[in-house]
Amino acid sequence: ACCSYRLRNALHPLWQSPLSIPGGSRQSPINIQWRDSVYDPFLKPLKISYDPTTCLHIWNNGYSFLVEFDDSTDRSIIVGGPLENQYRLKQFHFHWGAINEWGSEHTVDSKFYPAELHLVHWNAVVYPTFEEAVMEGNGLAVIGVFLKLGAHHEGLQTLVDALPAVKHKDTVIEFDVFDPSCLIPSCPDYWTYAGSLTTPPLTESVTWIIKKKPIEVDENQLEAFRMLLFTSDGEEEKRMVDNFRPLQPLMNRTVRSSFQ
Ligand SMILES: NS(=O)(=O)c1ccc(S(=O)(=O)NCc2cccs2)s1
Numbered sequence: 001a002c003c004s005y006r007l008r009n010a011l012h013p014l015w016q017s018p019l020s021i022p023g024g025s026r027q028s029p030i031n032i033q034w035r036d037s038v039y040d041p042f043l044k045p046l047k048i049s050y051d052p053t054t055c056l057h058i059w060n061n062g063y064s065f066l067v068e069f070d071d072s073t074d075r076s077i078i079v080g081g082p083l084e085n086q087y088r089l090k091q092f093h094f095h096w097g098a099i100n101e102w103g104s105e106h107t108v109d110s111k112f113y114p115a116e117l118h119l120v121h122w123n124a125v126v127y128p129t130f131e132e133a134v135m136e137g138n139g140l141a142v143i144g145v146f147l148k149l150g151a152h153h154e155g156l157q158t159l160v161d162a163l164p165a166v167k168h169k170d171t172v173i174e175f176d177v178f179d180p181s182c183l184i185p186s187c188p189d190y191w192t193y194a195g196s197l198t199t200p201p202l203t204e205s206v207t208w209i210i211k212k213k214p215i216e217v218d219e220n221q222l223e224a225f226r227m228l229l230f231t232s233d234g235e236e237e238k239r240m241v242d243n244f245r246p247l248q249p250l251m252n253r254t255v256r257s258s259f260q
């Protein structure tokens with residue numbers, strides 16, 4: 001199974017990066033097999049406190065669209081859950097498919113969701129900069145939220161309305177007040193495991209916190225993601241879709257759950 005993953009990584013169109021990180025033992029994303037996850041009664045509730053005015057801008061980096069935050073203070077943080085320290089919100093972004101049958105990076109019992117939200121946080125208690133935290137085993141904490149096709153999502157719509165302004169790679173638009181907690185389900189249940197970034201540099205520095213409950217978005221909102229482009233203005237247009245990494249081997253890891 002392991003070599004097929006390596007082959008899949010090598011063949012996947014989006015991946016010019018190494019077959020897999022040499023000696024990589026905690027790569028992401030993974031399939032979460034619900035029945036194999038282990039309830040950990042010592043896991044705390046995750047505490048999320050974001051200041052909407054720390055929101056800065058939206059930019060198309062040629063792989064996804066990122067909403068970036070002012071992380072120069074502790075105004076937008078998460079604490080608790082599996083985390084030893086508090087972590088500062090840096091950015092959030094999404095991964096999605098060309099059609100609703102796939103698009104998420106993680107799967108649950110081998111089921112893909114049409115999209116997945118990642119809220120990226122870094123350990124500013126221990127590390128002086130984000131770039132240093134990215135290189136350390138306990139440097140980052142990413143909250144993953146699955147998106148499923150369903151009702152219109154009011155909070156997401158303010159983001160969707162801004163996307164035409166960042167259609168092309170390397171475009172940016174000011175986005176000065178947004179509270180990303182509106183994108184996180186109120187249900188406290190999550191899985192957690194030790195993993196990696198799913199794009200280069202693929203460093204094994206992420207404590208993943210994957211929410212059990214998805215949020216619902218409607219077809220028009222998913223279609224708005226798919227009208228973004230990987231390409232810059234003036235280049236031959238390539239729709240920004242299927243920007244998810246192939247599943248990686250679990251190897252010697254256990255996925256813990258905060259719920260029974
Ligand atoms: N899909 S994901 O949540 O696993 C992420 C991939 C890359 C992320 S990043 O924001 O840390 N940028 C990577 C870097 C920027 C500067 C130095 S490394 S988060």
Ligand SMILES: [Zn+2]
Binds near residue numbers: 093094095118198
């Ligand atoms: Zn991501």
